[in-house]
Amino acid sequence: MSLTVNGLxxxxxxxxxxxxxxxxxxxxxxxxxxxxxxxGDHQWIHVDPERAKDGPFGAPIAHGYLTLSLFxxxxxxxxxxxxxxxxxxxxxxxxxxxxxxxxxxxxxxxxRLADVEEVPGGVQxxxxxxxxxxxxxxxxxxxxxxxxxxx
Numbered sequence: 001m002s003l004t005v006n007g008l009x010x011x012x013x014x015x016x017x018x019x020x021x022x023x024x025x026x027x028x029x030x031x032x033x034x035x036x037x038x039x040g041d042h043q044w045i046h047v048d049p050e051r052a053k054d055g056p057f058g059a060p061i062a063h064g065y066l067t068l069s070l071f072x073x074x075x076x077x078x079x080x081x082x083x084x085x086x087x088x089x090x091x092x093x094x095x096x097x098x099x100x101x102x103x104x105x106x107x108x109x110x111x112r113l114a115d116v117e118e119v120p121g122g123v124q125x126x127x128x129x130x131x132x133x134x135x136x137x138x139x140x141x142x143x144x145x146x147x148x149x150x151x
Contacts, residue, residue: 002076007083008123008151014079015116019127022077024106024134025070027062032103035066049103061100067107067131067140068095074109075127075145086150090124093144099136106134114144122150 003019005011029049036042044051045061052060072089081087101107108131115126124146131141 002080004080012116014113019078019111022074022109024108029103059102064097084149090146090148095143099138101140124148
């Protein structure tokens with residue numbers, strides 16, 4: 001369920017708040033193959049299901065950067081900022097991939113708005129997130145994401 005805020009002042013008030021948890025999404029072989037085509041990373045561990053069965057994970061796994069790229073659609077389920085002109089990704093402070101995402105797994109995001117700081121013309125937010133794998137003890141990714149919102 002998305003939390004909607006209107007403008008930068010409302011966003012600033014959320015600093016330090018838990019944003020909740022997104023819905024689950026399935027990581028399919030088709031999604032992995034499409035990512036491989038877009039990036040040119042066709043390593044067998046991702047795109048060759050037959051060979052990957054005998055690999056270290058027993059199945060194809062998603063690219064770490066595919067998992068990371070899903071942060072944005074998962075995050076937009078949690079927070080909708082209205083009343084701004086521009087929203088941009090600014091970068092990442094920290095990213096780790098503690099556990100692989102096997103094809104057919106479902107993932108979701110749990111996030112916290114760690115900080116909101118003023119920048120010229122707007123604010124920069126720091127979001128601490130964990131992309132969880134259904135049934136797994138370790139997350140697929142943990143990260144600190146930076147985004148900017150301009151008035």
